[in-house]
Amino acid sequence: MTSTLRATLMDAVDKLPFWMVSAENRWLAIASADNAAQMGDEIISLNGVPAAEIRAKMLPYQRADGMSSDAKRILQLHRDRNALGMMDIMWPLLFAPQNGRYTVQLKRSSAILNAQLAATTIGIRDAAIAAQGTKPPSTARAFKIENNIGVI
Numbered sequence: 001m002t003s004t005l006r007a008t009l010m011d012a013v014d015k016l017p018f019w020m021v022s023a024e025n026r027w028l029a030i031a032s033a034d035n036a037a038q039m040g041d042e043i044i045s046l047n048g049v050p051a052a053e054i055r056a057k058m059l060p061y062q063r064a065d066g067m068s069s070d071a072k073r074i075l076q077l078h079r080d081r082n083a084l085g086m087m088d089i090m091w092p093l094l095f096a097p098q099n100g101r102y103t104v105q106l107k108r109s110s111a112i113l114n115a116q117l118a119a120t121t122i123g124i125r126d127a128a129i130a131a132q133g134t135k136p137p138s139t140a141r142a143f144k145i146e147n148n149i150g151v152i
Contacts, residue, residue, distance in 0.1 A: 010122060014092035016046070016102060017120045019129065022074055027051045029106075033128035036115040037106060044105040044112065047095050061090050088122055 018032035020043055027043040037043075043051055059070060097119035106113045120128075144151050 009089050009093075012092065013100070013121050014097055014119045015088050015122055015125055016091065017117050017125050017128075020087065022055060025052060025055070027054060031129045031132070031134045033120060033125040034115075034117045036113075036117055037104065038108065040108075041113075042107040044107050045103075046091070047098065047103050049095060057094065058086065058090055061094075062086060092119075 017034040018029045018037045020027050020029050022028075029037050029039055029041040029043060031039055032041075043054075045051060046054065049057065055074065059074070062074075063072075065072060100119050101116045102119060104115045104117050106115060
């Protein structure tokens with residue numbers, strides 16, 4: 001990856017300040033560098049895009065293996081064992097923060113909250129989340145032998 005491409009895709013101050021996963025057509029925050037968004041909050045919308053549309057807008061940009069299932073594409077949006085979800089790369093390109101901020105509507109318990117969250121970098125966000133005691137998913141592939149069978 002060239003330094004210009006890396007700076008644009010990976011190092012820019014345009015990332016969401018939280019990690020999120022998709023579960024049953026809902027998006028849930030699993031960790032956050034900004035106190036306005038908390039673990040377990042449901043993301044109702046990002047920059048005015050309803051959560052139900054986020055997946056639909058992102059799926060065409062995900063890798064595909066020719067199968068009819070979107071499960072692998074959906075997993076690419078998450079923070080997973082690759083420690084980088086496509087939300088970090090594609091979302092800022094498609095829906096950049098406005099004036100350095102994301103407008104986020106959250107649901108916490110039964111309350112609906114509106115927040116303006118500062119965009120950040122992957123490094124700053126992940127360091128802030130780590131300082132709270134949350135570790136990112138491991139990028140290491142674990143290999144062991146059990147009963148003469150290799151297990152990853």
